[in-house]
Amino acid sequence: MTTLLIADHNNTSLADATSRALTAALQLGGDVHVLVAGANDRAAADAAAKLDGVKKVLLADDPALDHQLAEPIAALVVSLAGDYDAIVAPATGNGKNILPRVAALLDVAQVSEITKVISSDTFERPIYAGNAIAEVRSTDRKTVLTVRGSAFAPAPQGAATAPIEPVAAVAGDYRSFFVGEALASSDRPELTSAKVIVSGGRALGSAAKFNEVILPLADRLGAAVGASRAAVDAGYAPNDDQVGQTGKIVAPDLYIALGISGAIQHLAGMKNSKIIVAVNKDEDAPIFQVADYGIVGDLFQVVPEIEKALN
Amino acid sequence: MKILVPVKLVIDSNAKARVKPDQSGVDLANVKLSINPFDEISVEEAVRLKEAGKVSEVVAVTIGVAKAQDALRAALAIGADRGILIQTDEMVEPLAIAKLLAKVAEAEQPGVVILGKQAIDDDSNQTGQMLGALLGWPQATFASKVDLSAEAVEVTREVDGGHQTLKLTLPAIVTTDLRLNEPRYPSLPNIMKAKKKPIETKAPADYGVDVTPRLKLLKVGEPPARSAGIKVKTAGELVEKLKSAGAL
Numbered sequence: 001m002t003t004l005l006i007a008d009h010n011n012t013s014l015a016d017a018t019s020r021a022l023t024a025a026l027q028l029g030g031d032v033h034v035l036v037a038g039a040n041d042r043a044a045a046d047a048a049a050k051l052d053g054v055k056k057v058l059l060a061d062d063p064a065l066d067h068q069l070a071e072p073i074a075a076l077v078v079s080l081a082g083d084y085d086a087i088v089a090p091a092t093g094n095g096k097n098i099l100p101r102v103a104a105l106l107d108v109a110q111v112s113e114i115t116k117v118i119s120s121d122t123f124e125r126p127i128y129a130g131n132a133i134a135e136v137r138s139t140d141r142k143t144v145l146t147v148r149g150s151a152f153a154p155a156p157q158g159a160a161t162a163p164i165e166p167v168a169a170v171a172g173d174y175r176s177f178f179v180g181e182a183l184a185s186s187d188r189p190e191l192t193s194a195k196v197i198v199s200g201g202r203a204l205g206s207a208a209k210f211n212e213v214i215l216p217l218a219d220r221l222g223a224a225v226g227a228s229r230a231a232v233d234a235g236y237a238p239n240d241d242q243v244g245q246t247g248k249i250v251a252p253d254l255y256i257a258l259g260i261s262g263a264i265q266h267l268a269g270m271k272n273s274k275i276i277v278a279v280n281k282d283e284d285a286p287i288f289q290v291a292d293y294g295i296v297g298d299l300f301q302v303v304p305e306i307e308k309a310l311n
Numbered sequence: 312m313k314i315l316v317p318v319k320l321v322i323d324s325n326a327k328a329r330v331k332p333d334q335s336g337v338d339l340a341n342v343k344l345s346i347n348p349f350d351e352i353s354v355e356e357a358v359r360l361k362e363a364g365k366v367s368e369v370v371a372v373t374i375g376v377a378k379a380q381d382a383l384r385a386a387l388a389i390g391a392d393r394g395i396l397i398q399t400d401e402m403v404e405p406l407a408i409a410k411l412l413a414k415v416a417e418a419e420q421p422g423v424v425i426l427g428k429q430a431i432d433d434d435s436n437q438t439g440q441m442l443g444a445l446l447g448w449p450q451a452t453f454a455s456k457v458d459l460s461a462e463a464v465e466v467t468r469e470v471d472g473g474h475q476t477l478k479l480t481l482p483a484i485v486t487t488d489l490r491l492n493e494p495r496y497p498s499l500p501n502i503m504k505a506k507k508k509p510i511e512t513k514a515p516a517d518y519g520v521d522v523t524p525r526l527k528l529l530k531v532g533e534p535p536a537r538s539a540g541i542k543v544k545t546a547g548e549l550v551e552k553l554k555s556a557g558a559l
Contacts, residue, residue: 071443093469093471094470094471097440097450097452099440100405100437100441101443103444104406107406108406108525109404109525109526110406112434113434113436127328127434128432129328129431131337132330132337133532133534134530135531136526136528136529137526138525139526175480176478177478178476179476181473181474183470183473184472184473232489232490238473239469239488240472242489245431245434246349246488246489253558264327275553275556275558276540283542288539289537289539291540292541292556293541293552294542295542302546305546306546308546309549310550
């Protein structure tokens, strides 16, 4: 069998989730080709060619493919799909946006956010906010999958470089036009690939306090910053930082939850972290049921003390 | 302009899903069911567009068992004008849902279909995109802002790292994210009024759509359990523990 992996990238570099999805794609058992579709995206294709286990990179470089709009990219993937038994994408914002469009055009039922490959047609995926794990088998002639990055290790760079082959975008009247974007630039690690995450909840009380308490500790630990939905809804942190069922799913080595009570939707996003630390005033907060180490106390006192103890 | 809003009845977001002992699925008997939270946001957005005079009618549609019409009643209480229940006892997968919705869209000719980005039961996040593909309509998923005009809709989307704004020529698909709006609590008079609004009942066969599942559900198991750890007294003790666990 042969698998096509749709890379998530920003034209110059690959998203970490791409190499994690590659690990899952390789577990399907066949050759893996990677599609890098974008504009002026040669550098991203070069990076994909270096990943261990990639047999071939397909490079689509066309202004129409800039900004990862779902319509032209799905059309491109469908034009290539005849050669492939499985089509895989990381379950990133782009992957989630594009791949169901591909699946429907191929008349295939997609399996979303797999966390385990059992065989080339059978997978595990969490449902009900991770409170249940479904084992599903695809009966379609092709499989179409998105991969939850936190469940797979990133594939390493290999010694060999895979060949890069150009492929052409598919012209069409897509009726979807890019207007603009506002992307935050940050020196901090990206949330879904960070080894350490410091996450804040409603107890922070304001955006100012959130920044004052969470950011220095995150900087001290070289950590990414996360937030509960309550903190995001209250405007303390941007939506992009939201950890949970419908936000980012993370599994860092260390997750520090500050002033987060631990609603099931939040736990769904972080309970597979290796070590969980919780600081909360309420000793009955559900977060303590999943935390390896808990401190019952006022985070405004405890966090500065943690920083002091680190120094 | 008409707006079509597909809705789904799901486990309430405050209820905990329990796996059946025979691993055949999740036990929903005696569990509170509600309209999917993202669908509630979709209905709210559609109703606001109607209140702003940009839309003439909001049609809610659901696919499922007879009880699924509770989701329609919730939509009608927010302000949708009428409902369509496509009744079936099958577990209908997103692809078949999208095929049914495509038929409804062909019949109703909406300017926009607004869907929730995902249902909080199966967490698939597929239906809107699939519907866009089947109809050949453009899509803007994970919307945090929707600006509708007669010919186009401008949508700000939540993307990894920030926001992206797209302009779609109508007809188009929009899927909603959490921050698009805060749905109203329907007033009692509106809940009463909703009971009198029309709901048309159909079957998948009326649309000629085969809803046989393509995925075989082999089993549904418990997630790996995570046991509670220990409480520590001081920050110093915590840092020490983390160091000896190799986490720092």
